[in-house]
Amino acid sequence: MQQSMATTTQPATPGTDAPLLDRLRRLVVSGTALPGELLAETALAEEFAVSRTPIREALKQLEREGLVEIRPRVGTFVRKPTRKEIFELFELKESLEGLAASLLARRGDVPELRSLAHNVENEREAVRAGDRTAYATLVHDFHRTLVTGADNRKLGEHYELLMNQLAYHRIVTQTLSLPGRLDASMDEHRQILLAIQSKDPLFAELTTRRHISRTRESATIAAFAESDDA
Amino acid sequence: MQQSMATTTQPATPGTDAPLLDRLRRLVVSGTALPGELLAETALAEEFAVSRTPIREALKQLEREGLVEIRPRVGTFVRKPTRKEIFELFELKESLEGLAASLLARRGDVPELRSLAHNVENEREAVRAGDRTAYATLVHDFHRTLVTGADNRKLGEHYELLMNQLAYHRIVTQTLSLPGRLDASMDEHRQILLAIQSKDPLFAELTTRRHISRTRESATIAAFAESDDA
DNA sequence: CCATGCTCTGTTGCATACATCAACTGTAAT
DNA sequence: ATTACAGTTGATGTATGCAACAGAGCATGG
Numbered sequence: 006m007q008q009s010m011a012t013t014t015q016p017a018t019p020g021t022d023a024p025l026l027d028r029l030r031r032l033v034v035s036g037t038a039l040p041g042e043l044l045a046e047t048a049l050a051e052e053f054a055v056s057r058t059p060i061r062e063a064l065k066q067l068e069r070e071g072l073v074e075i076r077p078r079v080g081t082f083v084r085k086p087t088r089k090e091i092f093e094l095f096e097l098k099e100s101l102e103g104l105a106a107s108l109l110a111r112r113g114d115v116p117e118l119r120s121l122a123h124n125v126e127n128e129r130e131a132v133r134a135g136d137r138t139a140y141a142t143l144v145h146d147f148h149r150t151l152v153t154g155a156d157n158r159k160l161g162e163h164y165e166l167l168m169n170q171l172a173y174h175r176i177v178t179q180t181l182s183l184p185g186r187l188d189a190s191m192d193e194h195r196q197i198l199l200a201i202q203s204k205d206p207l208f209a210e211l212t213t214r215r216h217i218s219r220t221r222e223s224a225t226i227a228a229f230a231e232s233d234d235a
Numbered sequence: 236m237q238q239s240m241a242t243t244t245q246p247a248t249p250g251t252d253a254p255l256l257d258r259l260r261r262l263v264v265s266g267t268a269l270p271g272e273l274l275a276e277t278a279l280a281e282e283f284a285v286s287r288t289p290i291r292e293a294l295k296q297l298e299r300e301g302l303v304e305i306r307p308r309v310g311t312f313v314r315k316p317t318r319k320e321i322f323e324l325f326e327l328k329e330s331l332e333g334l335a336a337s338l339l340a341r342r343g344d345v346p347e348l349r350s351l352a353h354n355v356e357n358e359r360e361a362v363r364a365g366d367r368t369a370y371a372t373l374v375h376d377f378h379r380t381l382v383t384g385a386d387n388r389k390l391g392e393h394y395e396l397l398m399n400q401l402a403y404h405r406i407v408t409q410t411l412s413l414p415g416r417l418d419a420s421m422d423e424h425r426q427i428l429l430a431i432q433s434k435d436p437l438f439a440e441l442t443t444r445r446h447i448s449r450t451r452e453s454a455t456i457a458a459f460a461e462s463d464d465a
Numbered sequence: 466c467c468a469t470g471c472t473c474t475g476t477t478g479c480a481t482a483c484a485t486c487a488a489c490t491g492t493a494a495t
Numbered sequence: 496a497t498t499a500c501a502g503t504t505g506a507t508g509t510a511t512g513c514a515a516c517a518g519a520g521c522a523t524g525g
Contacts (some may be wrong), residue, residue, distance in 0.1 A: 046507070056480045058288070061507090064290050066299050071392075078486055078507060093389040100334040104326065159323040159400075162301075163393055168387075275476070286510045291477085308477055378523045 025053060026063045033072045033083055034172035040085030044073060071170050086170060088228070095224065099217040101164050102148065103210040108155035110201045110209035117154030118201065124150060125198050128191045140187065147194055151213070152171065178227035182206050186223050257285060257292045263302045263313055264402035270315030274303060301400050317402060318458070324401050325454065329447040331394050332378065333440040338385035340431045340439035347384030348431065354380060355428050358421045370417065375445070377424055408457035416453050423449065 029049070044064065050057045064081045067073045074084045078232045086094070109117065124147045131140040152164045180186060193216040200212040259279070262268045274294065280287045294311045297303045302313045316324070339347065354377045361370040382394045423446040430442040 047505095056478095058479060058481090058509090060293050062292055066295060069296050069299055076487095079488085080506070090389060093387045094340070096334065096387055097389055102331050103331040108326070141394065157323045157326055158325055159320060159397075163327065163396075166393075167389075273476095277476075286508095287477090288509055288511090305477090306517090309518080310476060 018044045024057055025030070025055065026066060027137070028053070028069045029060075029063045030067060030070070030072065030169070034169050036173060038083045040083045040173060042083045044083065046081070053070075070166055072211070086201060091171070091235070092225070093173050094167055095217065095221040096165075097167055098171070099214050101160060101165040101167065102151060102159065102217055103214040105152045105155035105157075105160060105164075106197060106201055106213035107206040107210040108157060108160075110204055110206045111150065112154070112156060113204060115154060115156075117150055119187065120150045121147065121198050121201070123197055125191070127192060132187055132191050137182070137187070140191075144190065144194075152195075174224070174228070177222055180223040183223050207217060248440075255285065255289055256360055257295060258283065259293045259295060260300070260302065260399065261299065264399050266403060266406045268313045270313045270403060272313045272315065274311040276311070279455050291340070300396055316404060321401070321404050322451075322455070323460065325447065325451040327397055328394075328401070329444050329451070331390060331397065331419055332381060332447055335382045335385040335387075335390060335394070336427060336431055336443035337436040337440040338387060339381065340434050340436045342384070342386060343434060345384060345386075347380055349376065350380045351384070351428050351431070355421075355425050358424060362417055363456075370421075374420065374424075379409040381427075404458070406456070413453050413457065419449070420446075 032044075038044065044056045046064070049060045049064075053060070064073060064075065068075045068081070071086075072084055073081050075081045081119050124143055128140060128143045128147070129144055147203070152161055155161075193212075197209070197212050197216060200209040203209075236440045246303075262274075268274060276287045276290050276294070279290045279294075283290070294303060294305065298311070301316075302314055303311050305311045339345070354373055358370060358373045358377070361373055382391055423442075427439065427442050427446060430439040433439075
């Protein structure tokens with residue numbers, strides 16, 4: 006009856022199954038699993054060396070996050086947002102980032118503001134060097150820092166949910182490759198930074214919203230060029 | 236792939252077996268299960284006449300929705316939002332409803348607009364009759380119609396997520412019982428309606444946001460009066 | 466009297482077994 | 496050749512068993 010055994014290293018992961026959910030999510034948002042692809046529970050269970058049960062639980066969560074679609078008695082498929090959904094998500098994005106900018110401007114001097122300034126500097130450098138991939142990463146960081154700096158955890162959660170759903174769209178449509186979009190984007194980021202630094206919440210919000218609106222337009226154009234069904 | 240979802244009942248219910256998940260969620264948002272209460276899988280399984288497995292899956296989803304907290308190896312507990320979270324949620328609410336009003340104003344003449352007008356009429360009646368509970372329901376309907384009328388499904392999903400987290404707070408703090416808040420609330424709804432009818436998106440948005448902002452203030456006051464720990 | 470370690474119960478975490486049903490395939494009839 | 500249909504296959508949906516762990520309660524020693 007001794008329960009002092011501590012030698013069993015085989016079962017593993019006695020705590021939370023966060024890594025599993027995260028890895029599954031990454032599979033989808035990274036584009037490793039393409040839209041329409043079947044995510045078979047058995048295969049995933051074997052691949053991740055666990056039983057079907059935790060896989061099922063994770064898949065249900067991904068469904069709730071809008072990343073996959075579970076067709077009962079059939080299977081789980083990677084979801085591809087429709088054109089309308091992408092449009093809706095951008096409308097939401099505009100609103101949420103506008104809120105973030107407003108809150109950040111209201112907060113005043115916080116470390117995230119310095120991060121933003123630094124980021125814009127790096128963007129200028131990347132543009133000068135013509136490094137598109139580096140710039141793409143910086144854009145991602147810029148928006149992420151913006152939202153983080155708002156110091157509103159709930160906003161952050163909703164924003165992440167939203168961005169995960171847009172992940173595939175972002176991967177496919179390289180909006181930054183549109184002519185002139187690169188410089189324009191950088192300039193708009195600079196304007197956002199200035200607006201926030203001026204500590205005018207409304208001005209910061211409107212500037213940010215205009216930027217997202219333009220981004221959306223470019224994204225829509227790029228999506229048209231790709232001519233997916235959806 | 237022409238087979239789309241068959242629209243279960245609620246926009247935020249993309250799932251497969253909606254009934255169980257919905258009933259469990261209702262258990263939490265309705266206040267039947269109080270914050271801090273343990274939701275034991277075995278007990279729930281027996282109560283709903285199913286096995287533990289589907290219960291577990293549903294509970295995990297509720298955790299993702301922020302309604303319960305799963306402490307590994309201990310149990311699932313009904314979550315009580317902290318004061319800061321409630322504040323954050325109201326900030327989000329203001330932004331989302333502002334967006335909804337803006338979109339609705341842009342859409343122009345749609346059936347939801349008539350619903351809103353009708354709702355305001357009923358509110359006036361309820362206020363005249365002094366029926367607080369009826370008015371509370373109408374308020375709920377008003378905001379719900381506002382968001383529905385925006386014709387943005389993603390917005391609707393995020394909004395419902397948000398409102399579910401605020402459900403308990405709404406139940407506990409009867410903000411409408413504050414002196415004069417009832418009449419003020421009705422008047423603000425009327426102003427929102429007028430702004431939307433004027434088809435001026437920005438005006439509609441600002442009017443709505445001001446209303447939510449005032450609601451938040453009242454809610455905060457009421458929350459203080461209740462002096463919960465959180 | 467208090468601190469500390471042990472036991473014991475209750476609950477979750479995961480694995481596995483079985484039931485059920487969708488999709489496919491091969492055959493036969495038109 | 497095309498369509499209808501029934502058998503087969505393989506997946507999911509659910510139930511249940513076992514093990515691990517957290518926390519309460521108790522006994523014991525200081």
